[in-house]
Amino acid sequence: MKLVVSSDLHLDSAFAWISAGSQAARRRRDSLRATLRRILDFAWSERADAVLCGGDLYEHERFTPDTASFLRASFDRVSPLKVFIAPGNHDFYGPGSIYNSVMWSPNVTIFDSSRLTPITLSDGLTLWGAAHRVPAGTTNFLKEFKVDRGGVNIALFHGSELGDLPSQGSSKSPHAPFRAEEIERAGLSHAFLGHYHRPRDAERHTYPGNPDPLSFGEDGPRGIVIATIQPDGSVTRIRKNVSSTTATDLTVDVTGCASRQEVSDRVHSAIAGIKGVARITLEGELPADVDLKLSDLERLPSNLDGYQVRFGNISLRYDFKALANEPTVRGQFVKDVLSAELADDERRRVLVTGLRALEGRDDLEVF
Amino acid sequence: MNLFWGLNESGKSTWHAALYAALCGRPRRKGKPSRDDEDFELRHKPWDQAEWKVAAQVRLEDGRRIELVHNLLNVTESTVLDIDLGRDYRAEILYEGSLDGAHWLGLDRRSFVATACVYQADLLAIVRSSPHLQEQLQRAAATASADATAAQAITQLKEFFADNVGQDRRNSSKPLRTTIERVERARVALAAARSEHSEYTKLAAARNEFQDQARYISDQIETARAAAVIKEAEEWSDRLLKAREIAHRVSNLQTVPESVGVNIQQAAAALNSWRTRPTLPYLEGPSASELSAQIARLPERAPEGDLEPSSEVELAYSAVESLRQELKFHQSAKPQEVDISEANGASSEELRTLSAALSRPQPEVDQNKVDILGHLTRSLDQQANSYRKRTLTLQIAGGALIGAALALLVIHLLIPGVAAAVIGAALIVLSFTSHEPERLKGLAEEMARAEDDVRRREYEIEYWLKNRNEAVAHAQKLGLDPDTSALTALADKLDSSERVSAEIESWQSAHFEIAEQAAAAQERFWEVLSTHHKTDLADVTEALQQYRDACVRRSRVLVDIERRKQLQEQLRIREQLEQAYSQSVGKIDQAEAALRAAAKNCEIQDNGSQIDAPEELATSIQAWIDDQEARRLSRDREWAEWGDLQSLLAGMKFEDLEQETAARTVKAREVFARFGAQSLEPFLTSESSTDEMLQQLKQQAAETAESLAHVEGQMQERSKTMKSVAEAEEELEAARSELDRISRLKKTLETTTQFLERAQEQVHRSIAPVLRQAVGQRLPNVTAGRYWDVRVDPENLAVQVCGANGRFREATALSHGTAEQIYLLLRVALAERLTTPGEICPLLLDDVTVHSDSERTKAILECLQSISRERQVILFSQQTEVLDWARANLTGPNDAVVELDASEVAV
Secondary structure, three states: OEEEEEOOOOEOOOOOOOOOOOOHHHHHHHHHHHHHHHHHHHHHHOOOOEEEEOOOOEOOOOOOHHHHHHHHHHHHHOOOOEEEEOOOOOOOOOOOOHHHHOOOOOOEEEOOOOOOEEEEEEOOEEEEEOOOOOOOOOOOOOOOOOOOOOOEEEEEEEOEEOOOHHHHOOOOOOOOEEOOHHHHHOOOOEEEEEOOOOOEEOOOEEEOOOOOOOOOOOOOOOOEEEEEEOOOOOEEEEEEOOOOOOEEEEEEEOOOOOOHHHHHHHHHHHHOOOOOEEEEEEEEEEEOOOOOOHHHHOOOOOOOOEEEEEEEEEEEEOOHHHHHOOOOHHHHHHHHHHHOOOOHHHHHHHHHHHHHHHOOOOOOOOO | OEEEEOOOOOOHHHHHHHHHHHHHOOOOOOOOOOHHHHHHHHHHOOOOOOOOEEEEEEEOOOOOEEEEEEEOOOHHHOEEEEOOOOOEOHHHHEEOOEEOHHHHHOOOHHHHHHHOEEOOOHHHHHHHOHHHHHHHHHHHHHHOOOOOOHHHHHHHHHHHHHHHOOOOOOOOOOHHHHHHHHHHHHHHHHHHHHHHHHHHHHHHHHHHHHHHHHHHHHHHHHHHHHHHHHHHHHHHHHHHHHHHHHHHHOOOOOOOOHHHHHHHHHHHHHHHHHHOOOOOOOOOOOOHHHHHHHHHOOOOOOOOOOOOOOHHHHHHHHHHHHHHHHHHHHHHOOOOOOOOHHHOOOOHHHHHHHHHHHHOOOOOOOHHHHHHHHHHHHHHHHHHHHHHHHHHHHHHHHHHHHHHHHHHHHOOOHHHHHHHHHHHHHHHHHHHOOOHHHHHHHHHHHHHHHHHHHHHHHHHHHHHHHHHHHHHHHHHHOOOOOOHHHHHHHHHHHHHHHHHHHHHHHHHHHHHHHHHHHHHHHHHHHHHHHOOOOOOOOOHHHHHHHHHHHHHHHHHHHHHHHHHHHHHHHHHHHHHHHHHHHHHHHHHHHHHHHHHHHHHHHOOOEOOEOOOOHHHHHHHHHHHHHHHHHHHHHHHHHHHHHHHHHHHHOOOOHHHHHHHHHHHHHHHHHHHHHHHHHHHHHHHHOOOOHHHHHHHHHHHHHHHHHHHHHHHHHHHHHHHHOOOHHHHHHHHHHHHHHHHHHHHHHHHHHHHHHHHHHHHHHHHHHHHHHHHHHHHOOHHHHOOOOEEEEEEEOOOOEEEEEEOOOOEEEHHHOOHHHHHHHHHHHHHHHHHHHOOOOOOOOEEEEOOOOOOOHHHHHHHHHHHHHHHOOOOEEEEEOOHHHHHHHHHHOOOOOOEEEEOOHHHOOO
16 A cells, blocks of 8 residues: 655745745745645656645635635546545634535545544555644544554544654644554554654654745755555655755855945855755854945845845954044944943944944944 | 255155155055045156055154055055064054054054144145034044044934934834834734635635535425325325214204394494494593693794804813913013123123133242252352363463473473473373363253243243233223132122023013913904804903803703693694594494394393393393304304315215325335434424425525525635735734834934944043143143133034133134144144054144244244154145254254255156
C-alpha cells in the first residue's frame, strides 16, 4: 500500500513580512495552491493508493470561497485517487468550515469525529482518523484509545508529540498532545501526523512538515512523504520536495561599503540567481557618512517573488570615545548620551543622529 | 614670532598653504572633491611636475620630534615618523582617511582653518561679513570642525522632525498622523474583513443546517404518505362497518307540518330581538349645552413668539454677564506703578556699569619687586665701582713698571729692564682679560627686567585710578551717590520699574481686550434678542427679564388653548351619548312588541290568562322552542343516518365496498412492512390528519428550500465582495510596521534634540567665562587701555567690549582695526580652548594686515608679538612697513625674519 502523506500546507495564510499592497503575498498564496496540485499530480503519477492530509490544509479564519472551489476541483481532478483528510486546529471541522460546506467528490473522505474512526483501506489494513472540531482545546486522540480489530492499523491526525515539541520552537502550541509510546500502546503500527512544521521521522510516527515555505528560517527536508505500508505493519518512507517556492535566508556583510549604492550592489550581488523568496539581514560596519535607509533596498528584484531586507548588527564607524573628549558641543553631546540610561540600540541611533545633524547632514533617520 | 616677507609673486601664500598642508595634509578623496579642496589643488598643485608633496618637522609639547611627509596626490603614501625613534604615528592622526597633524592639537584640518589659520584678508572680512566668521567660529565651538553649528543642527533636527514625523494632530498631512490613520483604516478594514468572513462562515453553517433539514423533511414526507395509505385502509374498513350498522338502524322515516317551522323561526327571532335589546347609556357630567358655553369662553388661536426663553438669548446674556465679571475682576488686579525719579534718567545698565567700575579693587604696589630692584641697583653700583678700581690699579702698576723698565734700559741694565717691562705689560693685559664685564652685563639685564615689572604695576595703578575717577565723576554728573551698593540697588529698582511698566502695559492691553469683548458680547446679545423679542429697554438685564416674562405669558395662553381642545372633544362624545340614548329607548319598545306577537302565534298562556311581564313571556317562549327543537332533532337524526349511508356507499353497492376495502388493507400491510412501526407511529398516532401533516411537511419543505436558496444567494453575493482577511492582515501589519518606524524615529529625534540642546547649554555655560577671560586679559594691551572688559555670547560668538564709559558695544561696530584685533584674540582664545591640554596651537597668518593703515598695522603686529610670547606665530607679509617693524622689534631668540626672493620662485 503506497500512501502520499502531507500536512500543514496552510492555504490562505497571511504573509505579513511582504510589503502590503504588493502582489507578492498573493503570489505566495498561489504558490501554496500550486504545491497542492503538485502533490496530487505526483500521487497520481506514482499510482499511489491514497493521499493522506494531516490537517491545516487551509486556514479557517482566512479562507476565501475561491479556496473552497479550488479544493473541491483539485480533489475531483484526481478522482478516483482516494484522499483522506484529518482536519487540524487551523482547518477544524466546524459548522461553517469548508469541509462541511462543499459537496466533495466521492474520492474524498474527511474525518469529522473528534474520536479516531476506522476506514478500511484494503483487506487487513485500517486507517484511523480524527478531526479537530474546535480551533483550540482538542485533547489527546490516543487517550483511552485501543484498536478493536486485527491486521495493520495506522492513524492520521493532527497532534503534538510532546517529545518533539521543544525542537519545534517556543511559539508552537501543543494541540492534541500525546506521547510517542501511546501509538504502540493503542495498537497502531504507525501514525501520520500534522501540526509540526519541522519534519520528523520517528520509529512509529511521521511528521511530513509544511511542504511549501511559510516563513524564513525553516530547515530540514520538508515536502511530502511517500510511505509504503508493508504487510507486517512496517513503514518505509521516502521524502520528496514538492515546493513551488524556495525561501532563502541570507546574511550580507556590508563592511567595506562606502555608499548606499555599494550596499545595494552587494545585496543584489548576493541574491543574484536566487529564486523564490529571500530575506536579507545586513551586518557589519559602515562608514559614518553612509546614508542608508531600508526603503533604498526595498525594490523587489525581478528574479524573486518576495523579498525582505532588515538591519542586523550594523555599526557606524565613529570613534565615540575620542569625540567625548572634545571640548565642544559635539563632545558634550557624545559624553552625555554615552552616560545616559538608554538602550544600546537607542543610544546608537541618538548618537549617530546627533552627529549627523552636527555635520549638517540631512539623512537623520538612522537604522 | 616669525615673519616671512616678500613682494608679490614671491610665494608667500604658497608657503602659507604649504605650512597648513604640511601639518594637516589633505582629506582622502571619495567621489567628487569639495569646492575648497578643488580650489586648493587648482592654486597650489605644481604645473610641471608629477609629484606633489610637502614635509615638515614639528615638536610636540611632550618632547617628541616628528617628521610629517604628505603626498598630496596620493594621501595613502603619506608618512609620519618619530625623528629620534623612527616610530610610526599614523594611527594617532588618521582622519578622513589621511594624516592630519591637527589631531595632536585636538583639532582637525577644518577646525584648524577656522581658528589658527588665517588666510589673506580674512580679518578684514569680518567687518564686511562678521556673521560669516562668527558662524565659522561657532562651528569650531560646536564640532571643532567646519560642520554645522549646534543651533543649526538643532534646527535641522526640528525641521527633519516636522517633515518626516510631524505632530499627531487632526488634519495633519505629516507621516505620523497619516500613518496612524493608515493603521486605523487597516484595523477597521481587517475587522470588516473578519466580520464578513465570520458572516460568511455563519451562512455556510446555516446552509449546511438547511440542507440537513431539507433532507429530513423529504424523508418525513415519504413516511407521511405511507401512513396515509395505512390510514385510508383503516378508514375504508370503518366505512364498511358503519354502513352495515346504519342500514340495520334506519327503517321508518316521518315528516312534520311546515307551519310549525315558521312559528319556531318567528319565536326565535322575537326572543333574539328581546335578548339583544340595547341597554340605556349612563349620562353624567355637564350636558352638551353646558360644555358649549365653556368652550365659547376660551381663546381659539395660539399667540406668536417664544413660549420659553431661547437658549441662544440665554447664552448671549451669559457671555455678557461673564465678561462683566471678568472686567470687574481684572480692574481689581491692576498693578501699582514704581517711582524711579531718583535715578535722574540713568539706565539700569549704566548704573550697574558704574557700580562695577567702582567696585573693582585697586592694584597694589609689589613691594617685593621694588626691594629687589633697589638691591640689584645697589649691587650693580658696588660691583662696577670695585671693578673699575681694580682695573685702574693694575693699569697704573703696569705703567709704572714699564716706565721703570725704560729707565733701566736707558742705563743699560738690560735684564732687569726687560723683566720689569714684561711684568708691567702682563699687569696691563690682566686688567683687560677679566670676566667681570659679562657678569655685570647679566646683572644689568636682570635689573632691567625687574624695573619693567615695577613700571607695569605702576601703569596698572595709574590706569585703575583714572577709571575710578571717571566713574566717580560720571556718577556725580548724574547726581548720584558714587556708592556701589546704592547704585546696584537703584539699578535693581529701575529693572523692577521696567517690569512693572510692562505689567501695566500688559494689564491695560488685557483690559482693553476684555472691554472690547464685553461690548461685542453685549452687541451680540441685542442682535440675538432682536430676533426673538422687540423691546425699547436699554439695559441688558431688564430686557432679558422682559423677554422672559413675555415667554411666560404666551405659554399660559397656550395652556388655555389646550383646555379648549379637550372640552371640544368632551362635547363631541357627550353629543354622541345623548343621541345613542334616544335610539336605545325606541329599540327596546320594538323588541317587546315582537315578543308579544310571537307568544300570541304560539298560543302561549299561563293558567288560561295572558302573561304581561316581558321577561316571563320570554322564558315561556324559550321553553316552547326547546320542546319543538327536541322533536325536530329526533327526526333529523334519522334522516341524517340515511344520508350517511348513502354517502358511505357513494353510489356503490355493498359488495363493491367490501372488495375495495380488502384491496386497500393488503396495500397498507405492505407499506407498514417497508417503513416500520417506529417511523410510522408519529403519523399514525397523531390527532392531525395525514393530509394535514403532509401539507405541513410540504410547507416546511418549501420554507426550507426557500431559506436554503436565500442563504446560498447571500453566500454568492458575499463571495463576490468579500475582502481577503489575509490581505487585510498584511496591510495592517505593514501599517503597524511603518508606524513603529516613525514612532522610533520620533523618539530618536526628540531624545537627540534634548541631548543636543542640553549639551549646547552646558558648553555655552562653560565656554563663556573661558572666552571672556582669554580675550579680556589681552584686550587692554592690544587696545592701549581703551577697552578693558569683554563679553562673548557663545551661542553666536558675538563680541561686546566695554570701555571707560562702562558701556558695552558690539565689536563689529568699532573701527576696523579694533574689530580685527578683537576677533584675532577670539580666534586665539578658541584655539586655546579647543586645543588638547598640554599642547599649544601655532598661528599661521597670511597678509592679515594687507588692507590696514599704518597705525592699525602696527597695532596688529604688536598684538601678534604679544601673542607670540605664548605660541608660535608665523606671519606672511608683503608690506615694507611690516618688514621695518620686524627688523626693529623681532630681535629675540625665538624671533626670525625671512625675506623671500621672487626670483627664486619657479614659474
